[in-house]
Amino acid sequence: MKEFLKLDNKLVIKLKIIPLSPLTIKYSSNDRNDEEKDDTYVAVITTEKNMRNEKDEKKPWKKLTIEKGSIKDEVRVGEIYIAGSTLKGLFRDRFLTSSKNNNEYVDNLFGFVEGDKAKKSRLFVQDAFLSDEKLRELFYANPKEALKQVTSLRAITPVDHFSSKAKVPLQYEYTMEKFVTELTINNASLKDLQALYFLIRDSINNEIRIGNSKTRGFGLVKFEIEDLKYEQFKSQNDELEIFEEYFNINDKESKKLGDKYINKSLHLKDDFKKVDLEKPNKFIVALFEMGVN
Template identity: 45%
Template sequence: MEEFFKLNNRLNLELKIKPLSPLCIKLSTGKKEDESETDSYSTILVTEEGKTEGDKKGELKIDTRRGEIYIPGSTLKGLFRDRFIIMYGKTNEKGKKIETKDIKNLFGYTEGNSEDEKARKSRIFLQDAFFFENEKRKNFYNKDKIIDSNKNRAIEEFVSSRSITPIDHFSSKAVAPLTFEYTTEDFRTEIFLSNMSDFKELQGIYFIIRDSINGEIRIGNSKTRGFGQIEFEVSDLRYSVFHGKEENFKKFEQFFEIDEEKSTKIADKYLEKVMKLKTEYKKVCINNPNEFIKALFSEVK
Protein backbone atom coordinates (compact mmCIF):
# COMPACT_ATOMS: atom_id res chain seq x y z
CA MET A 1 0.00 0.00 0.00
CA GLU A 2 3.00 2.30 0.27
CA GLU A 3 2.74 3.41 -3.35
CA PHE A 4 -0.66 5.01 -2.64
CA PHE A 5 0.65 7.12 0.23
CA LYS A 6 3.97 8.18 -1.25
CA LEU A 7 4.35 9.91 -4.59
CA ASN A 8 7.67 9.07 -6.23
CA ASN A 9 6.98 10.49 -9.67
CA ARG A 10 4.11 11.77 -11.76
CA LEU A 11 3.57 11.95 -15.52
CA ASN A 12 1.12 14.35 -17.20
CA LEU A 13 0.60 13.69 -20.91
CA GLU A 14 -1.73 15.84 -22.98
CA LEU A 15 -2.97 14.21 -26.18
CA LYS A 16 -4.72 15.72 -29.15
CA ILE A 17 -7.34 13.37 -30.63
CA LYS A 18 -7.64 13.88 -34.38
CA PRO A 19 -10.57 12.17 -36.13
CA LEU A 20 -9.46 10.54 -39.37
CA SER A 21 -13.08 9.59 -40.01
CA PRO A 22 -16.32 10.99 -38.53
CA LEU A 23 -16.95 10.29 -34.84
CA CYS A 24 -20.48 9.00 -34.32
CA ILE A 25 -22.47 10.92 -31.73
CA LYS A 26 -25.92 9.53 -32.32
CA LEU A 27 -27.45 6.74 -34.39
CA SER A 28 -31.08 6.31 -35.40
CA THR A 29 -32.66 3.25 -37.01
CA GLY A 30 -36.20 2.06 -37.67
CA LYS A 31 -37.26 -0.83 -35.44
CA LYS A 32 -37.94 -4.07 -37.31
CA GLU A 33 -40.90 -4.99 -35.15
CA ASP A 34 -42.61 -1.65 -35.64
CA GLU A 35 -41.65 0.41 -38.68
CA SER A 36 -43.54 3.41 -37.34
CA GLU A 37 -41.06 3.83 -34.49
CA THR A 38 -37.46 4.89 -34.44
CA ASP A 39 -34.77 3.64 -32.12
CA SER A 40 -32.55 6.64 -31.38
CA TYR A 41 -29.67 6.56 -28.91
CA SER A 42 -26.39 8.24 -28.08
CA THR A 43 -23.14 6.40 -28.69
CA ILE A 44 -19.52 7.26 -27.93
CA LEU A 45 -19.80 11.04 -27.90
CA VAL A 46 -22.43 12.39 -25.56
CA THR A 47 -23.62 15.71 -24.20
CA GLU A 48 -23.74 16.85 -20.61
CA GLU A 49 -27.47 17.24 -20.34
CA GLY A 50 -30.66 17.08 -22.37
CA LYS A 51 -33.76 15.08 -23.18
CA THR A 52 -35.48 13.79 -26.30
CA GLU A 53 -39.03 14.29 -27.45
CA GLY A 54 -40.88 12.93 -30.46
CA ASP A 55 -39.56 10.94 -33.42
CA LYS A 56 -40.15 10.15 -37.05
CA LYS A 57 -39.36 7.02 -39.00
CA GLY A 58 -35.70 6.90 -40.01
CA GLU A 59 -34.89 10.27 -38.45
CA LEU A 60 -33.04 11.34 -35.31
CA LYS A 61 -35.28 12.29 -32.43
CA ILE A 62 -35.62 15.99 -31.77
CA ASP A 63 -33.70 16.79 -28.62
CA THR A 64 -32.96 19.68 -26.32
CA ARG A 65 -29.29 19.13 -25.58
CA ARG A 66 -27.35 21.99 -24.05
CA GLY A 67 -24.06 20.64 -22.70
CA GLU A 68 -20.72 20.21 -24.45
CA ILE A 69 -19.92 17.28 -26.69
CA TYR A 70 -17.22 15.11 -25.14
CA ILE A 71 -15.58 11.69 -25.21
CA PRO A 72 -15.88 10.06 -21.77
CA GLY A 73 -12.56 9.38 -20.04
CA SER A 74 -13.85 5.91 -19.15
CA THR A 75 -14.09 5.13 -22.87
CA LEU A 76 -10.51 6.21 -23.45
CA LYS A 77 -9.27 4.32 -20.39
CA GLY A 78 -11.03 1.19 -21.63
CA LEU A 79 -9.33 1.60 -24.99
CA PHE A 80 -5.89 1.96 -23.37
CA ARG A 81 -6.50 -1.01 -21.08
CA ASP A 82 -7.52 -3.22 -24.01
CA ARG A 83 -4.42 -2.21 -25.98
CA PHE A 84 -2.17 -2.93 -22.98
CA ILE A 85 -3.69 -6.41 -22.71
CA ILE A 86 -3.03 -7.00 -26.42
CA MET A 87 0.58 -5.83 -26.06
CA TYR A 88 1.55 -7.16 -22.63
CA GLY A 89 -1.16 -9.64 -21.64
CA LYS A 90 -0.54 -13.34 -21.15
CA THR A 91 -2.27 -16.07 -23.17
CA ASN A 92 -4.50 -18.45 -21.20
CA GLU A 93 -5.24 -22.09 -21.98
CA LYS A 94 -8.01 -21.04 -24.39
CA GLY A 95 -5.62 -18.87 -26.38
CA LYS A 96 -7.17 -15.64 -25.13
CA LYS A 97 -5.11 -12.66 -23.96
CA ILE A 98 -5.75 -11.80 -20.31
CA GLU A 99 -4.42 -9.20 -17.88
CA THR A 100 -1.13 -9.70 -16.08
CA LYS A 101 -0.49 -8.48 -12.55
CA ASP A 102 1.40 -5.47 -13.93
CA ILE A 103 -1.58 -4.42 -16.05
CA LYS A 104 -3.94 -4.82 -13.08
CA ASN A 105 -1.62 -2.78 -10.88
CA LEU A 106 -1.62 -0.02 -13.50
CA PHE A 107 -5.36 0.15 -14.29
CA GLY A 108 -6.67 -1.12 -10.96
CA TYR A 109 -9.13 -3.87 -10.11
CA THR A 110 -11.94 -4.59 -7.67
CA GLU A 111 -11.42 -8.29 -6.98
CA GLY A 112 -8.37 -10.46 -6.42
CA ASN A 113 -7.48 -14.05 -5.73
CA SER A 114 -6.58 -13.54 -2.07
CA GLU A 115 -7.51 -11.45 0.96
CA ASP A 116 -4.69 -9.06 0.13
CA GLU A 117 -6.02 -8.42 -3.40
CA LYS A 118 -9.61 -7.37 -2.81
CA ALA A 119 -9.12 -4.07 -4.62
CA ARG A 120 -6.41 -1.83 -5.97
CA LYS A 121 -6.67 1.76 -7.11
CA SER A 122 -5.68 2.70 -10.61
CA ARG A 123 -2.40 4.55 -11.11
CA ILE A 124 -3.52 5.92 -14.48
CA PHE A 125 -6.34 8.41 -15.03
CA LEU A 126 -7.69 9.70 -18.35
CA GLN A 127 -9.74 12.87 -18.41
CA ASP A 128 -12.88 13.37 -20.45
CA ALA A 129 -11.90 14.73 -23.86
CA PHE A 130 -13.41 18.06 -24.91
CA PHE A 131 -12.88 20.17 -28.03
CA PHE A 132 -9.20 20.96 -28.53
CA GLU A 133 -9.83 24.64 -29.26
CA ASN A 134 -11.10 26.50 -26.21
CA GLU A 135 -12.84 29.10 -28.38
CA LYS A 136 -15.09 26.41 -29.81
CA ARG A 137 -15.85 25.14 -26.30
CA LYS A 138 -17.02 28.62 -25.32
CA ASN A 139 -19.66 28.51 -28.05
CA PHE A 140 -21.65 25.99 -26.03
CA TYR A 141 -22.10 28.60 -23.29
CA ASN A 142 -22.32 31.74 -25.42
CA LYS A 143 -25.65 33.45 -24.74
CA ASP A 144 -25.73 34.72 -28.34
CA LYS A 145 -25.81 31.09 -29.50
CA ILE A 146 -28.85 30.15 -27.43
CA ILE A 147 -31.97 29.56 -29.53
CA ASP A 148 -34.27 29.05 -26.58
CA SER A 149 -33.93 27.95 -22.96
CA ASN A 150 -33.26 24.35 -23.99
CA LYS A 151 -30.98 24.33 -27.04
CA ASN A 152 -27.61 25.74 -28.00
CA ARG A 153 -26.77 26.51 -31.63
CA ALA A 154 -23.23 25.12 -31.08
CA ILE A 155 -24.73 21.64 -31.40
CA GLU A 156 -25.78 22.49 -34.94
CA GLU A 157 -22.53 24.32 -35.66
CA PHE A 158 -20.18 21.41 -34.90
CA VAL A 159 -22.43 18.43 -35.66
CA SER A 160 -23.44 17.04 -39.06
CA SER A 161 -25.67 14.16 -40.10
CA ARG A 162 -25.95 11.70 -42.95
CA SER A 163 -28.15 8.76 -43.83
CA ILE A 164 -27.33 5.42 -45.38
CA THR A 165 -29.42 2.40 -46.36
CA PRO A 166 -27.55 -0.81 -45.49
CA ILE A 167 -27.91 -3.89 -47.69
CA ASP A 168 -28.57 -7.27 -46.08
CA HIS A 169 -25.72 -9.56 -47.18
CA PHE A 170 -27.96 -12.65 -47.28
CA SER A 171 -31.08 -11.30 -48.99
CA SER A 172 -29.39 -8.46 -50.94
CA LYS A 173 -32.33 -6.28 -49.93
CA ALA A 174 -32.28 -2.86 -48.35
CA VAL A 175 -32.92 -2.80 -44.61
CA ALA A 176 -34.09 0.00 -42.30
CA PRO A 177 -32.26 3.25 -43.06
CA LEU A 178 -29.67 4.51 -40.61
CA THR A 179 -29.19 8.16 -39.77
CA PHE A 180 -25.93 9.18 -38.14
CA GLU A 181 -25.10 12.35 -36.25
CA TYR A 182 -21.36 12.96 -36.16
CA THR A 183 -18.54 15.44 -35.68
CA THR A 184 -15.06 15.78 -37.16
CA GLU A 185 -13.66 18.20 -34.57
CA ASP A 186 -10.35 17.64 -32.75
CA PHE A 187 -10.48 16.77 -29.05
CA ARG A 188 -8.07 17.05 -26.13
CA THR A 189 -7.51 14.68 -23.22
CA GLU A 190 -4.91 14.43 -20.47
CA ILE A 191 -3.36 11.31 -18.96
CA PHE A 192 -2.13 11.30 -15.36
CA LEU A 193 0.18 8.45 -14.40
CA SER A 194 1.80 8.14 -10.98
CA ASN A 195 4.60 6.04 -9.51
CA MET A 196 6.13 4.46 -12.59
CA SER A 197 8.67 1.86 -11.47
CA ASP A 198 10.32 2.11 -14.88
CA PHE A 199 9.38 3.69 -18.20
CA LYS A 200 7.71 0.60 -19.68
CA GLU A 201 4.26 2.09 -19.07
CA LEU A 202 5.18 5.23 -20.99
CA GLN A 203 6.55 3.01 -23.72
CA GLY A 204 3.15 1.28 -23.89
CA ILE A 205 1.41 4.64 -24.32
CA TYR A 206 3.76 5.48 -27.19
CA PHE A 207 2.93 2.09 -28.75
CA ILE A 208 -0.74 3.14 -28.72
CA ILE A 209 0.15 6.48 -30.33
CA ARG A 210 2.07 4.54 -32.99
CA ASP A 211 -0.90 2.24 -33.59
CA SER A 212 -3.18 5.26 -34.05
CA ILE A 213 -0.81 6.68 -36.67
CA ASN A 214 -0.96 3.30 -38.41
CA GLY A 215 -4.77 3.58 -38.53
CA GLU A 216 -5.45 0.81 -36.00
CA ILE A 217 -7.40 2.77 -33.36
CA ARG A 218 -11.16 3.31 -33.57
CA ILE A 219 -13.69 4.38 -30.94
CA GLY A 220 -17.44 4.52 -30.71
CA ASN A 221 -20.34 3.11 -32.65
CA SER A 222 -20.44 1.98 -36.30
CA LYS A 223 -16.70 1.36 -36.63
CA THR A 224 -17.38 -1.21 -39.38
CA ARG A 225 -19.13 1.51 -41.40
CA GLY A 226 -16.05 3.74 -41.40
CA PHE A 227 -16.71 5.80 -38.28
CA GLY A 228 -14.43 6.42 -35.31
CA GLN A 229 -10.86 6.23 -36.66
CA ILE A 230 -8.62 8.52 -34.61
CA GLU A 231 -4.98 9.53 -34.35
CA PHE A 232 -3.25 10.63 -31.16
CA GLU A 233 -0.75 13.49 -31.16
CA VAL A 234 1.44 14.58 -28.23
CA SER A 235 0.59 18.17 -27.26
CA ASP A 236 2.49 18.28 -23.98
CA LEU A 237 4.41 15.90 -21.71
CA ARG A 238 5.52 16.77 -18.18
CA TYR A 239 7.34 14.61 -15.68
CA SER A 240 7.48 15.53 -12.00
CA VAL A 241 10.70 14.50 -10.25
CA PHE A 242 10.54 14.51 -6.45
CA HIS A 243 13.46 15.09 -4.11
CA GLY A 244 15.60 11.98 -3.69
CA LYS A 245 14.03 10.23 -6.70
CA GLU A 246 16.00 11.89 -9.51
CA GLU A 247 18.16 8.92 -10.51
CA ASN A 248 15.69 7.14 -12.81
CA PHE A 249 15.05 10.28 -14.81
CA LYS A 250 18.65 11.34 -15.47
CA LYS A 251 18.96 9.39 -18.73
CA PHE A 252 16.08 11.43 -20.21
CA GLU A 253 16.91 14.82 -18.70
CA GLN A 254 18.54 16.17 -21.88
CA PHE A 255 15.19 15.99 -23.71
CA PHE A 256 13.35 18.11 -21.12
CA GLU A 257 13.48 21.62 -19.70
CA ILE A 258 12.50 22.80 -16.23
CA ASP A 259 9.13 24.42 -15.77
CA GLU A 260 10.08 26.80 -12.97
CA GLU A 261 6.53 28.13 -12.57
CA LYS A 262 5.06 24.71 -11.77
CA SER A 263 8.05 23.40 -9.79
CA THR A 264 8.28 23.59 -5.98
CA LYS A 265 11.57 24.81 -4.58
CA ILE A 266 12.95 25.55 -1.10
CA ALA A 267 16.15 27.61 -1.13
CA ASP A 268 18.28 26.01 -3.83
CA LYS A 269 16.67 22.55 -3.68
CA TYR A 270 13.67 21.25 -5.62
CA LEU A 271 11.02 19.37 -3.67
CA GLU A 272 9.21 18.80 -6.96
CA LYS A 273 10.98 19.55 -10.23
CA VAL A 274 8.54 19.64 -13.14
CA MET A 275 10.24 18.80 -16.43
CA LYS A 276 8.46 19.48 -19.73
CA LEU A 277 9.36 17.75 -22.98
CA LYS A 278 11.05 20.09 -25.44
CA THR A 279 9.00 21.00 -28.49
CA GLU A 280 11.33 19.28 -30.97
CA TYR A 281 10.71 15.91 -29.29
CA LYS A 282 6.90 15.99 -29.24
CA LYS A 283 6.24 14.84 -32.80
CA VAL A 284 5.96 11.07 -33.23
CA CYS A 285 7.29 9.88 -36.58
CA ILE A 286 7.28 6.12 -37.11
CA ASN A 287 9.81 6.05 -39.94
CA ASN A 288 12.16 8.58 -38.34
CA PRO A 289 11.75 8.54 -34.52
CA ASN A 290 13.29 11.42 -32.59
CA GLU A 291 16.10 10.97 -30.06
CA PHE A 292 13.77 10.94 -27.05
CA ILE A 293 11.76 8.03 -28.47
CA LYS A 294 14.98 6.19 -29.34
CA ALA A 295 16.21 6.64 -25.76
CA LEU A 296 12.87 5.56 -24.31
CA PHE A 297 12.73 2.32 -26.27
CA SER A 298 16.40 1.48 -25.86
CA GLU A 299 16.33 1.88 -22.09
CA VAL A 300 13.13 -0.02 -21.35
CA LYS A 301 13.58 -3.77 -21.25
Protein backbone atom coordinates (compact mmCIF):
# COMPACT_ATOMS: atom_id res chain seq x y z
CA MET A 1 0.00 0.00 0.00
CA LYS A 2 2.93 2.33 0.68
CA GLU A 3 3.79 2.65 -3.02
CA PHE A 4 0.31 4.08 -3.71
CA LEU A 5 0.40 6.53 -0.82
CA LYS A 6 3.78 7.96 -1.81
CA LEU A 7 4.85 8.89 -5.32
CA ASP A 8 8.54 8.74 -6.15
CA ASN A 9 7.83 9.85 -9.72
CA LYS A 10 5.26 9.75 -12.48
CA LEU A 11 5.49 9.31 -16.25
CA VAL A 12 2.80 10.70 -18.53
CA ILE A 13 3.25 9.62 -22.14
CA LYS A 14 1.28 11.09 -25.02
CA LEU A 15 1.37 8.31 -27.60
CA LYS A 16 0.34 8.71 -31.23
CA ILE A 17 -1.19 5.67 -32.95
CA ILE A 18 -0.53 5.63 -36.69
CA PRO A 19 -2.42 3.05 -38.81
CA LEU A 20 -0.24 1.27 -41.36
CA SER A 21 -3.24 -0.76 -42.52
CA PRO A 22 -6.99 -0.10 -42.09
CA LEU A 23 -8.54 -0.10 -38.60
CA THR A 24 -12.02 -1.62 -38.64
CA ILE A 25 -14.93 0.10 -36.95
CA LYS A 26 -17.81 -1.35 -34.98
CA TYR A 27 -21.01 0.29 -33.79
CA SER A 28 -22.57 0.04 -30.36
CA SER A 29 -25.89 -0.42 -32.15
CA ASN A 30 -24.77 -3.64 -33.86
CA ASP A 31 -26.38 -6.97 -33.17
CA ARG A 32 -24.09 -8.52 -30.56
CA ASN A 33 -24.40 -11.92 -32.24
CA ASP A 34 -22.65 -10.55 -35.33
CA GLU A 35 -19.51 -9.56 -33.46
CA GLU A 36 -16.37 -11.56 -32.92
CA LYS A 37 -16.52 -11.58 -29.16
CA ASP A 38 -12.85 -12.32 -28.59
CA ASP A 39 -11.63 -9.45 -30.74
CA THR A 40 -11.31 -5.70 -30.40
CA TYR A 41 -12.33 -2.83 -32.59
CA VAL A 42 -12.10 0.86 -33.18
CA ALA A 43 -15.40 1.73 -31.56
CA VAL A 44 -17.89 4.55 -31.93
CA ILE A 45 -18.73 6.76 -28.97
CA THR A 46 -22.49 6.84 -28.62
CA THR A 47 -25.02 8.95 -26.79
CA GLU A 48 -28.27 8.03 -25.06
CA LYS A 49 -30.06 8.82 -28.31
CA ASN A 50 -28.90 5.62 -29.98
CA MET A 51 -28.31 3.25 -27.08
CA ARG A 52 -30.76 0.49 -26.31
CA ASN A 53 -31.63 -0.21 -22.70
CA GLU A 54 -29.62 -3.34 -21.85
CA LYS A 55 -32.58 -4.69 -19.82
CA ASP A 56 -35.04 -4.33 -22.71
CA GLU A 57 -34.41 -7.63 -24.48
CA LYS A 58 -37.56 -7.35 -26.62
CA LYS A 59 -36.15 -4.41 -28.57
CA PRO A 60 -33.46 -5.50 -31.03
CA TRP A 61 -30.25 -3.59 -31.53
CA LYS A 62 -30.63 -1.29 -34.52
CA LYS A 63 -28.42 -2.41 -37.37
CA LEU A 64 -26.44 -0.38 -39.85
CA THR A 65 -26.96 -1.38 -43.46
CA ILE A 66 -24.53 -1.02 -46.32
CA GLU A 67 -26.01 -0.61 -49.79
CA LYS A 68 -24.15 0.22 -53.00
CA GLY A 69 -21.07 1.41 -51.15
CA SER A 70 -22.88 3.76 -48.77
CA ILE A 71 -23.83 3.37 -45.13
CA LYS A 72 -27.40 3.97 -44.04
CA ASP A 73 -27.21 5.00 -40.42
CA GLU A 74 -29.90 7.07 -38.82
CA VAL A 75 -28.98 6.11 -35.27
CA ARG A 76 -25.23 6.57 -34.88
CA VAL A 77 -24.06 9.62 -32.97
CA GLY A 78 -20.54 10.40 -31.83
CA GLU A 79 -16.90 10.12 -32.82
CA ILE A 80 -14.72 7.07 -33.37
CA TYR A 81 -12.20 6.10 -30.71
CA ILE A 82 -10.09 3.19 -29.43
CA ALA A 83 -11.00 2.05 -25.93
CA GLY A 84 -8.29 2.43 -23.30
CA SER A 85 -9.07 -1.08 -22.05
CA THR A 86 -8.29 -2.45 -25.52
CA LEU A 87 -4.92 -0.70 -25.56
CA LYS A 88 -4.11 -1.72 -22.00
CA GLY A 89 -4.74 -5.37 -22.83
CA LEU A 90 -2.41 -5.06 -25.82
CA PHE A 91 0.27 -3.34 -23.73
CA ARG A 92 0.05 -6.01 -21.06
CA ASP A 93 0.66 -8.76 -23.62
CA ARG A 94 3.61 -6.91 -25.14
CA PHE A 95 5.15 -6.05 -21.76
CA LEU A 96 4.86 -9.71 -20.78
CA THR A 97 6.73 -10.70 -23.94
CA SER A 98 9.48 -8.09 -23.53
CA SER A 99 9.97 -9.13 -19.88
CA LYS A 100 10.35 -12.78 -20.97
CA ASN A 101 7.06 -13.81 -19.34
CA ASN A 102 7.89 -12.26 -15.99
CA ASN A 103 4.38 -12.44 -14.53
CA GLU A 104 5.43 -10.95 -11.21
CA TYR A 105 6.73 -7.80 -12.92
CA VAL A 106 3.68 -7.46 -15.18
CA ASP A 107 1.27 -7.98 -12.27
CA ASN A 108 3.13 -5.31 -10.30
CA LEU A 109 2.71 -2.83 -13.15
CA PHE A 110 -0.77 -3.70 -14.46
CA GLY A 111 -2.31 -4.98 -11.24
CA PHE A 112 -4.29 -8.18 -10.80
CA VAL A 113 -7.19 -9.83 -8.98
CA GLU A 114 -6.84 -13.47 -8.03
CA GLY A 115 -9.13 -14.95 -5.41
CA ASP A 116 -8.75 -12.88 -2.25
CA LYS A 117 -5.51 -11.33 -3.52
CA ALA A 118 -5.41 -8.09 -5.49
CA LYS A 119 -3.01 -5.35 -6.48
CA LYS A 120 -3.79 -1.95 -7.94
CA SER A 121 -2.44 -1.01 -11.32
CA ARG A 122 0.38 1.52 -11.63
CA LEU A 123 -0.37 2.01 -15.33
CA PHE A 124 -3.43 3.84 -16.62
CA VAL A 125 -4.40 4.13 -20.29
CA GLN A 126 -6.90 6.67 -21.61
CA ASP A 127 -9.19 6.14 -24.58
CA ALA A 128 -7.49 7.10 -27.85
CA PHE A 129 -9.19 9.82 -29.88
CA LEU A 130 -8.51 11.27 -33.31
CA SER A 131 -5.36 13.40 -33.26
CA ASP A 132 -7.03 15.94 -35.55
CA GLU A 133 -9.19 18.09 -33.26
CA LYS A 134 -11.10 19.60 -36.20
CA LEU A 135 -12.24 16.14 -37.29
CA ARG A 136 -13.36 15.38 -33.74
CA GLU A 137 -15.47 18.53 -33.71
CA LEU A 138 -16.90 17.68 -37.13
CA PHE A 139 -18.38 14.43 -35.78
CA TYR A 140 -20.73 16.50 -33.62
CA ALA A 141 -21.28 19.43 -36.00
CA ASN A 142 -21.82 17.41 -39.18
CA PRO A 143 -21.67 13.61 -38.61
CA LYS A 144 -22.29 12.69 -42.26
CA GLU A 145 -19.44 14.86 -43.48
CA ALA A 146 -17.17 13.53 -40.72
CA LEU A 147 -17.88 9.94 -41.77
CA LYS A 148 -17.20 10.88 -45.37
CA GLN A 149 -13.79 12.31 -44.47
CA VAL A 150 -12.72 9.79 -41.85
CA THR A 151 -14.11 6.40 -42.91
CA SER A 152 -14.06 4.22 -46.02
CA LEU A 153 -15.46 0.86 -47.11
CA ARG A 154 -13.66 -2.27 -48.23
CA ALA A 155 -15.19 -5.48 -49.58
CA ILE A 156 -13.49 -8.85 -49.05
CA THR A 157 -14.61 -12.20 -50.43
CA PRO A 158 -13.33 -14.95 -48.11
CA VAL A 159 -12.63 -18.44 -49.45
CA ASP A 160 -13.77 -21.62 -47.70
CA HIS A 161 -10.61 -23.52 -46.74
CA PHE A 162 -12.28 -26.90 -47.24
CA SER A 163 -14.14 -26.43 -50.52
CA SER A 164 -12.01 -23.57 -51.93
CA LYS A 165 -15.26 -21.87 -52.91
CA ALA A 166 -15.90 -18.18 -52.40
CA LYS A 167 -18.13 -17.24 -49.48
CA VAL A 168 -20.52 -14.32 -49.19
CA PRO A 169 -18.56 -11.04 -49.57
CA LEU A 170 -17.87 -9.12 -46.37
CA GLN A 171 -18.08 -5.34 -46.09
CA TYR A 172 -15.83 -3.48 -43.66
CA GLU A 173 -15.96 0.13 -42.60
CA TYR A 174 -12.50 1.34 -41.65
CA THR A 175 -10.35 4.38 -40.99
CA MET A 176 -6.74 5.34 -41.64
CA GLU A 177 -6.78 8.36 -39.32
CA LYS A 178 -4.21 8.84 -36.56
CA PHE A 179 -5.22 8.56 -32.89
CA VAL A 180 -3.66 9.82 -29.66
CA THR A 181 -3.80 8.22 -26.23
CA GLU A 182 -2.21 9.03 -22.88
CA LEU A 183 -0.45 6.59 -20.56
CA THR A 184 0.32 7.32 -16.92
CA ILE A 185 2.77 5.21 -14.91
CA ASN A 186 3.03 5.89 -11.19
CA ASN A 187 6.34 5.13 -9.47
CA ALA A 188 7.87 4.31 -12.84
CA SER A 189 11.00 2.17 -12.86
CA LEU A 190 13.82 1.85 -15.34
CA LYS A 191 12.28 -1.43 -16.47
CA ASP A 192 8.91 0.24 -17.11
CA LEU A 193 10.47 2.84 -19.38
CA GLN A 194 12.53 0.22 -21.21
CA ALA A 195 9.38 -1.86 -21.76
CA LEU A 196 7.64 1.18 -23.24
CA TYR A 197 10.44 1.58 -25.76
CA PHE A 198 10.33 -2.14 -26.57
CA LEU A 199 6.64 -1.59 -27.39
CA ILE A 200 7.49 1.27 -29.75
CA ARG A 201 10.29 -0.78 -31.32
CA ASP A 202 7.93 -3.69 -31.97
CA SER A 203 5.44 -1.35 -33.66
CA ILE A 204 8.18 0.00 -35.95
CA ASN A 205 9.01 -3.60 -36.83
CA ASN A 206 5.37 -4.15 -37.93
CA GLU A 207 4.67 -6.58 -35.09
CA ILE A 208 1.61 -4.92 -33.54
CA ARG A 209 -1.98 -5.09 -34.73
CA ILE A 210 -5.16 -3.95 -33.04
CA GLY A 211 -8.81 -4.39 -33.87
CA ASN A 212 -10.94 -6.84 -35.76
CA SER A 213 -9.88 -9.01 -38.72
CA LYS A 214 -6.15 -8.85 -38.03
CA THR A 215 -5.65 -12.07 -40.02
CA ARG A 216 -7.16 -10.33 -43.07
CA GLY A 217 -4.52 -7.61 -43.01
CA PHE A 218 -6.29 -5.03 -40.86
CA GLY A 219 -5.05 -3.23 -37.75
CA LEU A 220 -1.30 -2.81 -38.28
CA VAL A 221 -0.15 0.23 -36.27
CA LYS A 222 2.96 2.17 -35.35
CA PHE A 223 3.46 4.16 -32.14
CA GLU A 224 5.24 7.50 -31.82
CA ILE A 225 5.94 9.61 -28.75
CA GLU A 226 4.34 13.05 -28.96
CA ASP A 227 5.32 13.97 -25.43
CA LEU A 228 6.96 12.24 -22.49
CA LYS A 229 6.42 14.07 -19.22
CA TYR A 230 8.46 13.06 -16.20
CA GLU A 231 7.26 14.32 -12.83
CA GLN A 232 10.08 14.13 -10.34
CA PHE A 233 9.43 14.21 -6.61
CA LYS A 234 11.94 14.55 -3.82
CA SER A 235 12.75 10.89 -3.34
CA GLN A 236 15.75 8.63 -2.95
CA ASN A 237 13.95 5.81 -4.77
CA ASP A 238 13.65 7.45 -8.20
CA GLU A 239 15.56 5.31 -10.70
CA LEU A 240 14.88 7.73 -13.55
CA GLU A 241 16.54 10.77 -11.96
CA ILE A 242 19.79 9.96 -13.77
CA PHE A 243 18.13 10.82 -17.12
CA GLU A 244 17.24 14.40 -16.16
CA GLU A 245 19.72 15.88 -18.68
CA TYR A 246 17.53 14.63 -21.55
CA PHE A 247 14.53 16.62 -20.32
CA ASN A 248 13.54 20.30 -20.16
CA ILE A 249 12.16 21.64 -16.88
CA ASN A 250 8.73 23.25 -17.12
CA ASP A 251 8.76 25.82 -14.32
CA LYS A 252 5.04 26.61 -14.71
CA GLU A 253 4.13 23.01 -13.91
CA SER A 254 6.82 22.59 -11.23
CA LYS A 255 6.57 23.58 -7.57
CA LYS A 256 9.22 25.27 -5.44
CA LEU A 257 9.74 25.99 -1.77
CA GLY A 258 12.12 28.91 -1.70
CA ASP A 259 14.83 28.16 -4.25
CA LYS A 260 14.37 24.38 -4.03
CA TYR A 261 12.00 22.23 -6.07
CA ILE A 262 9.35 20.26 -4.21
CA ASN A 263 8.65 18.52 -7.47
CA LYS A 264 9.88 19.02 -11.00
CA SER A 265 7.86 18.68 -14.17
CA LEU A 266 10.14 17.73 -17.04
CA HIS A 267 9.42 17.03 -20.71
CA LEU A 268 11.59 14.95 -23.00
CA LYS A 269 13.53 17.21 -25.35
CA ASP A 270 12.33 17.22 -28.96
CA ASP A 271 15.68 15.85 -30.18
CA PHE A 272 15.05 12.61 -28.28
CA LYS A 273 11.39 11.90 -29.16
CA LYS A 274 11.99 10.17 -32.47
CA VAL A 275 12.83 6.46 -32.32
CA ASP A 276 15.26 5.37 -35.04
CA LEU A 277 16.19 1.70 -34.78
CA GLU A 278 19.24 2.12 -37.02
CA LYS A 279 20.57 5.20 -35.21
CA PRO A 280 19.13 5.35 -31.68
CA ASN A 281 19.41 8.76 -30.03
CA LYS A 282 21.53 9.45 -26.93
CA PHE A 283 18.59 9.11 -24.55
CA ILE A 284 17.68 5.63 -25.82
CA VAL A 285 21.33 4.55 -25.73
CA ALA A 286 21.64 5.75 -22.12
CA LEU A 287 18.33 4.09 -21.17
CA PHE A 288 19.50 0.67 -22.31
CA GLU A 289 23.09 1.02 -21.20
CA MET A 290 21.65 0.91 -17.67
CA GLY A 291 20.85 -2.75 -18.32
CA VAL A 292 18.26 -4.57 -20.40
CA ASN A 293 15.84 -6.46 -18.18
